[in-house]
Amino acid sequence: MADAEIIPIGTRGRPGRGSGSMRPSSAARDLASAPRRTPSGKGDARAPEARPTDEVAPEAVTGAEDAGPEESGAEESGRGPVTTEDRAPLPGIPVGDWWAAIQSAAKELWGHDWEGALAALLASWRRRLEGDFTVDDYGFDAEFTQQFVLAVLRPIADKWFRIEVRGADNIPEDGGALIVSNHSGTVPVDAMMTGVVVHDQTGRFLRPLGADLVFRLPIVSSMARRTGATLACNEDAERMLSGGELVGVWPEGFKGIGKPYSERYRLQRFGRGGFVSAAMRTGVPIVPLSVVGAEEIYPMIGNLPVLARILGVPYIPVTPTFPLLGPLGLVPLPSKWLMEFGEPIRTDELEDGAADDPMLVFDVTDQVRETIQQSLFSLLRERRTVFG
Amino acid sequence: MGRVVLVTGVSRDLGRRFAREAAADPAIDRVIGVDVVPPHGDIGEMSFVRADIRNPVIAKVIAKEDVDTVVHMSVIATPGSAGGRGTMKELNVIGTMQLLAACQRAPGLEHLVVKSTGTVYGASSRDPAMFTEDMHPKKLPRSGYAKDVYEIEGYVRGFARRRPDVRVTMLRCANVIGPHVSSPMTSYFKLPVIPRVLGFDPRLQFLHQDDLFGVLKHSVTHEQQGTFNVAGDGVMLLSQAVRMLGKPSLPLPSPAVGGLGQALRSTRMLDFSPEQLAVLTFGRGMDTTRMRSELGFEPTYTTLEAFTDFAHGLRPPETEDADEAEVAARG
Numbered sequence: 265m266a267d268a269e270i271i272p273i274g275t276r277g278r279p280g281r282g283s284g285s286m287r288p289s290s291a292a293r294d295l296a297s298a299p300r301r302t303p304s305g306k307g308d309a310r311a312p313e314a315r316p317t318d319e320v321a322p323e324a325v326t327g328a329e330d331a332g333p334e335e336s337g338a339e340e341s342g343r344g345p346v347t348t349e350d351r352a353p354l355p356g357i358p359v360g361d362w363w364a365a366i367q368s369a370a371k372e373l374w375g376h377d378w379e380g381a382l383a384a385l386l387a388s389w390r391r392r393l394e395g396d397f398t399v400d401d402y403g404f405d406a407e408f409t410q411q412f413v414l415a416v417l418r419p420i421a422d423k424w425f426r427i428e429v430r431g432a433d434n435i436p437e438d439g440g441a442l443i444v445s446n447h448s449g450t451v452p453v454d455a456m457m458t459g460v461v462v463h464d465q466t467g468r469f470l471r472p473l474g475a476d477l478v479f480r481l482p483i484v485s486s487m488a489r490r491t492g493a494t495l496a497c498n499e500d501a502e503r504m505l506s507g508g509e510l511v512g513v514w515p516e517g518f519k520g521i522g523k524p525y526s527e528r529y530r531l532q533r534f535g536r537g538g539f540v541s542a543a544m545r546t547g548v549p550i551v552p553l554s555v556v557g558a559e560e561i562y563p564m565i566g567n568l569p570v571l572a573r574i575l576g577v578p579y580i581p582v583t584p585t586f587p588l589l590g591p592l593g594l595v596p597l598p599s600k601w602l603m604e605f606g607e608p609i610r611t612d613e614l615e616d617g618a619a620d621d622p623m624l625v626f627d628v629t630d631q632v633r634e635t636i637q638q639s640l641f642s643l644l645r646e647r648r649t650v651f652g
Numbered sequence: 653m654g655r656v657v658l659v660t661g662v663s664r665d666l667g668r669r670f671a672r673e674a675a676a677d678p679a680i681d682r683v684i685g686v687d688v689v690p691p692h693g694d695i696g697e698m699s700f701v702r703a704d705i706r707n708p709v710i711a712k713v714i715a716k717e718d719v720d721t722v723v724h725m726s727v728i729a730t731p732g733s734a735g736g737r738g739t740m741k742e743l744n745v746i747g748t749m750q751l752l753a754a755c756q757r758a759p760g761l762e763h764l765v766v767k768s769t770g771t772v773y774g775a776s777s778r779d780p781a782m783f784t785e786d787m788h789p790k791k792l793p794r795s796g797y798a799k800d801v802y803e804i805e806g807y808v809r810g811f812a813r814r815r816p817d818v819r820v821t822m823l824r825c826a827n828v829i830g831p832h833v834s835s836p837m838t839s840y841f842k843l844p845v846i847p848r849v850l851g852f853d854p855r856l857q858f859l860h861q862d863d864l865f866g867v868l869k870h871s872v873t874h875e876q877q878g879t880f881n882v883a884g885d886g887v888m889l890l891s892q893a894v895r896m897l898g899k900p901s902l903p904l905p906s907p908a909v910g911g912l913g914q915a916l917r918s919t920r921m922l923d924f925s926p927e928q929l930a931v932l933t934f935g936r937g938m939d940t941t942r943m944r945s946e947l948g949f950e951p952t953y954t955t956l957e958a959f960t961d962f963a964h965g966l967r968p969p970e971t972e973d974a975d976e977a978e979v980a981a982r983g
């Protein structure tokens with residue numbers, strides 16, 4: 265690049281166009297900047313930068329005549345090669361701009377007092393590196409979840425999915441409660457977003473119940489436990505609910521999350537109603553939650569069942585972007601989300617032993633399912649476009 | 653009270669230390685230690701009887717010494733120290749059977765305390781977060797220490813049915829840890845580089861050795877009976893433990909950790925059993941509500957404190973001396 269021949273635009277140092285004389289006019293001389301004498305090579309190198317007005321300074325002209333034009337005059341083209349050595353290190357994005365970008369990103373993450381927040385974050389990070397943190401019986405690390413996980417997910421919830429929340433006051437402010445939600449989106453992004461929304465609305469941590477596959481997969485399992493999840497089994501659900509936690513459950517499971525796009529917003533089977541009997545035994549309210557928007561983030565148009573069986577997972581999704589665009593296909597589509605927390609269904613007024621009455625359990629299960637389905641339909645009618 | 657306590661498995665460090673502490677306890681009259689090989693180190697006021705619990709001789713010891721309480725601590729977790737898996741199984745299972753047979757014939761026996769372990773619950777991805785005493789492993793153990801313990805517990809339950817007049821206390825202890833404990837778990841943490849299962853961060857529970865002695869003494873001197881989980885409060889993560897030790901860790905895929913464990917086992921550096929690999933992958937938690945409410949025992953160390961104490965014991969004393977010397981020089 266350095267040797268690229270550059271054909272300068274202009275009169276190559278000769279006086280202005282049409283004057284016919286080799287001497288610059290007085291007007292041109294006045295325009296010229298401070299006179300300077302450059303070594304011949306340098307003079308040539310600077311040629312493209314130099315405006316004709318620059319080079320019409322008498323000294324520059326003599327310099328140029330000394331080296332450039334006369335030497336190159338021998339060449340057929342009559343133009344000397346002009347090197348671009350000095351242009352090589354492009355300035356790039358100025359440091360100031362980088363700094364501004366980092367600052368605005370930090371403000372986005374931690375708000376206006378980001379410097380203090382960042383300092384606190386680094387301090388806690390350092391402390392954590394020495395193993396100085398605590399987890400609860402389920403392996404939940406509240407500090408980690410609040411400072412790292414929720415901080416990363418919050419901008420996604422606010423800016424990417426632009427989640428609109430309704431009925432947040434239906435979430436109990438204290439005591440055990442069971443949030444039951446529809447499940448969709450191929451990847452359980454809806455569970456993570458529900459966690460963010462619940463924490464932002466009430467300051468409480470959502471404790472999700474996950475399928476045993478979650479706890480069999482490396483990395484996923486340790487992240488799930490650290491962010492408050494535990495296995496979806498009666499023992500853990502009852503233990504958490506009686507411990508006064510806000511537990512989240514997605515009874516459709518893989519049937520809901522891995523359903524094809526054509527079946528969007530149609531609730532699948534609600535399991536065996538284990539979540540209802542757990543709520544009945546502990547007497548906590550059931551809060552139905554309907555999430556609209558998560559179906560569109562990874563529209564599943566196909567499945568790779570053979571590969572899924574080999575890897576031991578329930579499905580491998582094919583979306584319009586996923587295997588096609590490689591990792592880029594993992595970026596969720598920015599659909600607009602609506603979340604509606606419904607009126608809590610009380611279970612503490614039922615008589616003792618209600619949890620052992622299968623008919624009653626099925627009735628309540630159906631009631632929860634029906635509530636979620638109805639509010640899904642009404643939210644869908646309300647939503648103008650998928651990405652609106 | 654006037655108790656005569658027979659303790660099995662006193663040749664190993666925990667058994668010997670417990671027997672010594674029990675002998676020093678005023679509530680206990682006499683402590684008789686039994687094992688195949690004599691214990692190394694201070695045995696205090698304990699009287700040692702060299703007898704093999706796999707042999708009917710043990711019945712004579714119980715009858716002759718008028719033993720009213722038997723503390724069975726001779727369930728071993730490591731085939732290495734016993735001289736092979738075959739011997740280990742024989743010591744554990746046949747030894748327990750013989751001991752229980754002898755106990756059944758001893759009319760004066762009032763109390764049997766068995767130190768079992770949380771290993772009976774196994775460890776898998778389908779486990780509940782906390783095991784209570786009524787829960788069973790999701791998958792029955794097929795080999796090794798876990799199977800031994802499972803069978804031993806079965807025999808103990810059978811004994812409890814046949815001798816309802818004897819109070820039977822079964823203590824399912826979390827991994828015992830402490831400066832003097834040598835177990836698969838402690839030798840794992842003593843490795844210079846700690847291999848971990850990639851992508852898993854198990855929850856671990858520990859019981860400090862002092863609390864183990866405490867709970868055993870508590871069960872010997874109190875009237876309660878039943879099966880109890882015994883562990884320090886709270887859980888900690890393996891990553892946390894590794895960071896507290898300040899050692900490097902090496903995350904490997906699960907089969908590679910198993911292979912490494914086999915290799916280390918052959919060099920006798922570490923007994924790395926399949927059930928330990930399961931614990932280091934999925935972790936295990938035990939609910940200790942009953943230990944508090946029914947047994948009435950409060951551990952003095954939490955899980956985290958027990959591990960901190962262990963980690964302090966691991967630091968080479970030279971560096972501490974050097975630090976002190978430095979402080980002294982500066983001061």
